[in-house]
Amino acid sequence: xxxxxxxxxxxxxxxxxxxxxxxxxxxxxxxxxxxxxxxxxxxxxxxxxxxxxxxxxxxxxxxxxxxxxxxxxxxxxxxxxxxxxxxxxxxxxxxxxxxxxxxxxxxxxxxxxxxxxxxxxxxxxxxxxxxxxxxxxxxxxxxxxxxxxxxxxxxxxxxxxxxxxxxxxxxxxxxxxxxxxxxxxxxxxxxxxxxxxxxxxxxxxxxxxxxxxxxxxxxxxxxxxxxxxxxxxxxxxxxxxxxxxxxxxxxxxxxxxxxxxxxxxxxxxxxxxxxxxxxxxxxxxxxxxxxxxxxxxxxxxxxxxxxxxxxxxxxxxxxxxxxxxxxxxxxxxxxxxxxxxxxxxxxxxxxxxxxxxxxxxxxxxxxxxxxxxxxxxxxxxxxxxxxxxxxxxxxxxxxxxxxxxxxxxxxxxxxxxxxxxxxxxxxxxxxxxxxxxxxxxxxxxxxxxxxxxxxxxxxxxxxxxxxxxxxxxxxxxxxxxxxxxxxxxxxxxxxxxxxxxxxxxxxxxxxxxxxxxxxxxxxxxxxxxxxxxxxxxxxxxxxxxxxxxxxxxxxxxxxxxxxxxxxxxxxxxxxxxxxxxxxxxxxxxxxxxxxxxxxxxx
Amino acid sequence: xxxxxxxxxxxxxxxxxxxxxxxxxxxxxxxxxxxxxxxxxxxxxxxxxxxxxxxxxxxxxxxxxxxxxxxxxxxxxxxxxxxxxxxxxxxxxxxxxxxxxxxxxxxxxxxxxxxxxxxxxxxxxxxxxxxxxxxxxxxxxxxxxxxxxxxxxxxxxxxxxxxxxxxxxxxxxxxxxxxxxxxxxxxxxxxxxxxxxxxxxxxxxxxxxxxxxxxxxxxxxxxxxxxxxxxxxxxxxxxxxxxxxxxxxxxxxxxxxxx
Numbered sequence: 005x006x007x008x009x010x011x012x013x014x015x016x017x018x019x020x021x022x023x024x025x026x027x028x029x030x031x032x033x034x035x036x037x038x039x040x041x042x043x044x045x046x047x048x049x050x051x052x053x054x055x056x057x058x059x060x061x062x063x064x065x066x067x068x069x070x071x072x073x074x075x076x077x078x079x080x081x082x083x084x085x086x087x088x089x090x091x092x093x094x095x096x097x098x099x100x101x102x103x104x105x106x107x108x109x110x111x112x113x114x115x116x117x118x119x120x121x122x123x124x125x126x127x128x129x130x131x132x133x134x135x136x137x138x139x140x141x142x143x144x145x146x147x148x149x150x151x152x153x154x155x156x157x158x159x160x161x162x163x164x165x166x167x168x169x170x171x172x173x174x175x176x177x178x179x180x181x182x183x184x185x186x187x188x189x190x191x192x193x194x195x196x197x198x199x200x201x202x203x204x205x206x207x208x209x210x211x212x213x214x215x216x217x218x219x220x221x222x223x224x225x226x227x228x229x230x231x232x233x234x235x236x237x238x239x240x241x242x243x244x245x246x247x248x249x250x251x252x253x254x255x256x257x258x259x260x261x262x263x264x265x266x267x268x269x270x271x272x273x274x275x276x277x278x279x280x281x282x283x284x285x286x287x288x289x290x291x292x293x294x295x296x297x298x299x300x301x302x303x304x305x306x307x308x309x310x311x312x313x314x315x316x317x318x319x320x321x322x323x324x325x326x327x328x329x330x331x332x333x334x335x336x337x338x339x340x341x342x343x344x345x346x347x348x349x350x351x352x353x354x355x356x357x358x359x360x361x362x363x364x365x366x367x368x369x370x371x372x373x374x375x376x377x378x379x380x381x382x383x384x385x386x387x388x389x390x391x392x393x394x395x396x397x398x399x400x401x402x403x404x405x406x407x408x409x410x411x412x413x414x415x416x417x418x419x420x421x422x423x424x425x426x427x428x429x430x431x432x433x434x435x436x437x438x439x440x441x442x443x444x445x446x447x448x449x450x451x452x453x454x455x456x457x458x459x460x461x462x463x464x465x466x467x468x469x470x471x472x473x474x475x476x477x478x479x480x481x482x483x484x485x486x487x488x489x490x491x492x493x494x495x496x497x498x499x500x501x502x503x504x505x506x507x508x509x510x511x512x513x514x515x516x517x518x519x520x521x522x523x524x525x526x527x528x529x530x531x532x533x534x535x536x537x538x539x540x541x542x543x544x545x546x547x548x549x550x551x552x553x554x555x556x557x558x559x560x561x562x563x564x565x566x567x568x569x570x571x572x573x574x575x576x577x578x579x580x581x582x583x584x585x586x587x588x589x590x591x592x593x594x595x596x597x598x599x600x601x602x603x604x605x606x
Numbered sequence: 607x608x609x610x611x612x613x614x615x616x617x618x619x620x621x622x623x624x625x626x627x628x629x630x631x632x633x634x635x636x637x638x639x640x641x642x643x644x645x646x647x648x649x650x651x652x653x654x655x656x657x658x659x660x661x662x663x664x665x666x667x668x669x670x671x672x673x674x675x676x677x678x679x680x681x682x683x684x685x686x687x688x689x690x691x692x693x694x695x696x697x698x699x700x701x702x703x704x705x706x707x708x709x710x711x712x713x714x715x716x717x718x719x720x721x722x723x724x725x726x727x728x729x730x731x732x733x734x735x736x737x738x739x740x741x742x743x744x745x746x747x748x749x750x751x752x753x754x755x756x757x758x759x760x761x762x763x764x765x766x767x768x769x770x771x772x773x774x775x776x777x778x779x780x781x782x783x784x785x786x787x788x789x790x791x792x793x794x795x796x797x798x799x800x801x802x803x804x805x806x807x808x809x810x811x812x813x814x815x816x817x818x819x820x821x822x823x824x825x826x827x828x829x830x831x832x833x834x835x836x837x838x839x840x841x842x843x844x845x846x847x848x849x850x851x852x853x854x855x856x857x858x859x860x861x862x863x864x865x
Contacts, residue, residue: 457651
């Protein structure tokens with residue numbers, strides 16, 4: 005990533021705007037904002053850096069709900085049942101410690117939001133309503149219609165602005181700054197508004213930069229999800245893990261072309277929506293005789309794909325989703341966003357007719373490897389939380405577990421970063437590091453000819469979609485890797501015209517570079533995992549193999565190359581392993597046992 | 607479909623600018639934001655437009671299309687066939703570049719709103735019929751189109767005097783929350799500039815979330831303020847029954863003074 009072409013105007017780092025904080029949080033989605041609230045709970049000086057405006061981050065697009073075993077509608081639900089569901093759907097390569105902390109704490113985090121003014125839909129007795137979702141044993145997702153992410157981010161956003169937290173909006177960070185001992189010392193970035201540089205010195209940094217779904221052509225992710233934080237940390241020495249695990253949500257919009265990939269919430273199926281193929285067959289009855297449409301996302305997505313392969317797809321290569329059997333008033337009150345979205349963008353009234361859906365890139369289960377309790381990475385002073393981190397979801401994320409993830413681990417990372425800042429001095433910045441970065445970031449302006457960033461973005465998305473998408477094999481992956489390496493090489497020669505002021509083409513350069521690095525990790529991880537597990541489907545290894553389930557694939561960045569190694573999946577202690585002795589979740593078992601006792605009594 | 611649309615896009619910054627024409631092939635279902643992305647990729651990579659989700663959830667891509675404040679991601683291009691599509695930045699906010707404006711004033715005033723103050727910590731017992739009314743305000747995506755169209759802000763530069771419709775909906779959201787005990791009446795009257803609104807309902811017309819801001823937020827808030835400050839019977843009552851300092855109506859008064 006270096007350039008030998010010196011920019012005509014050498015940057016004097018002494019003149020760059022600088023700020024000093026105890027804790028800097030990069031990312032202003034749910035995880036970043038929750039981290040900020042936790043970090044600011046005391047004397048610490050805290051800043052949040054947001055790539056877009058406050059309240060616009062990708063969290064806003066989460067629809068269906070937040071999964072927490074409150075037991076408001078199904079009293080048999082409990083943390084251990086939620087634990088069971090999460091581990092099982094993650095195909096047991098999740099970090100059990102992360103899952104245990106999560107399932108024990110998420111209910112408190114949801115109630116805390118209620119104390120902060122979030123207004124969830126209610127049960128008839130006035131409690132927080134919970135809806136069913138794919139592969140959850142019970143009705144578990146607290147929600148507000150189909151706009152739950154917006155409720156979370158808005159609630160957190162107003163908490164943050166009422167705390168003493170400085171928010172820097174529309175700032176892109178391009179590099180993590182380390183001191184000479186390799187400890188976190190700050191971040192380097194620029195204001196998107198005018199392109200001027202800014203340096204944040206910090207004792208600790210929390211990365212909450214989300215996923216990288218924009219690496220794919222058909223995606224539910226917003227423009228921001230370009231993996232900046234993961235790429236930045238990785239190149240600075242942080243480890244990535246499970247990068248082969250990219251979730252393809254079964255139901256994205258298909259038609260018209262402009263909305264292809266836009267999310268259709270799992271809440272549609274949660275509320276009773278049914279999937280049909282072109283022969284009007286409910287094909288999910290065949291693929292999952294127990295859970296039907298509410299099977300886990302990997303299963304439903306693959307089933308839609310297989311129906312199309314068998315020639316039973318819809319006109320634009322998907323499946324029909326139908327909720328029109330419900331009263332129109334119910335659809336409009338429980339799924340108002342979906343109703344509006346289809347009516348205004350696709351001229352379809354979902355209360356009256358079925359609509360086409362197809363899989364869309366949705367979520368990165370993989371990310372920066374962190375310690376369970378703190379979100380600490382292997383770089384001292386660097387923490388990560390939310391989609392950018394890894395460990396909770398394993399090979400397949402359950403719906404509703406990401407909104408819970410950002411609350412539980414955002415808070416934990418914020419607290420840990422504050423504790424770290426209390427115990428450590430500010431690391432010294434190295435001026436050479438900042439000079440190099442300033443020159444690298446400006447280099448595209450000094451070139452007179454070269455590669456166009458939008459063109460490279462399109463090619464990258466094409467490669468990832470065609471060769472490292474929902475269906476993979478050694479052949480596709482190797483072809484993809486070869487093409488990606490060529491693209492990486494071309495990406496060092498990107499050129500941009502115009503000024504540094506709000507220049508989207510310039511911004512795209514860094515998005516492309518981040519995703520090229522992460523794309524390589526995805527492909528190398530997918531090559532290493534010679535089996536099919538959860539979201540990762542290899543046609544040359546179609547079975548899930550017990551011996552492969554013992555490993556997580558960990559990536560390090562060494563001299564410009566991604567190096568993969570296998571680390572053992574942490575083994576559950578007996579008290580947790582016991583939960584999996586029968587093929588039923590603890591809550592369902594309790595319910596069955598109670599029913600059996602009642603049956604015996606009568 | 608090979609129809610070609612002509613987009614006349616404002617290019618410029620605080621120092622001035624003008625509309626420039628770009629040609630874009632019309633695709634089925636295309637929205638204005640798609641057309642702008644086409645222009646960025648093919649003709650003007652430095653064309654500034656703010657956007658995030660392209661799904662009408664985030665409220666980033668607010669601008670004015672043929673004179674009307676709209677979300678670019680939700681505005682279908684095919685409705686303009688046969689016309690030139692003029693795309694300009696929001697008028698009520700200072701321009702940064704092209705279609706991007708400085709909306710920071712909204713965040714500045716939002717900070718001053720006295721926050722939600724629950725009677726007890728959660729879990730709350732609240733019924734759906736009691737929360738329906740506030741959930742309407744929770745639909746807000748903070749696109750600020752209502753602020754853009756509000757004539758107090760747009761034509762009279764009243765940003766310092768009136769917080770605007772978005773913020774009134776935010777106040778209403780907390781003020782009408784069944785568990786809230788804060789009193790924001792003095793704040794609304796003296797700080798937020800609620801009396802400046804003369805209920806022309808322009809904000810309701812442009813709200814992409816169909817929030818009836820004027821009728822459901824602003825008018826009830828005005829009634830609360832009027833009851834408190836201009837109700838003659840209450841004024842009389844207050845004259846004879848002056849509560850001890852800070853006693854009634856509870857937390858309300860000191861929250862207002864904090865604002």
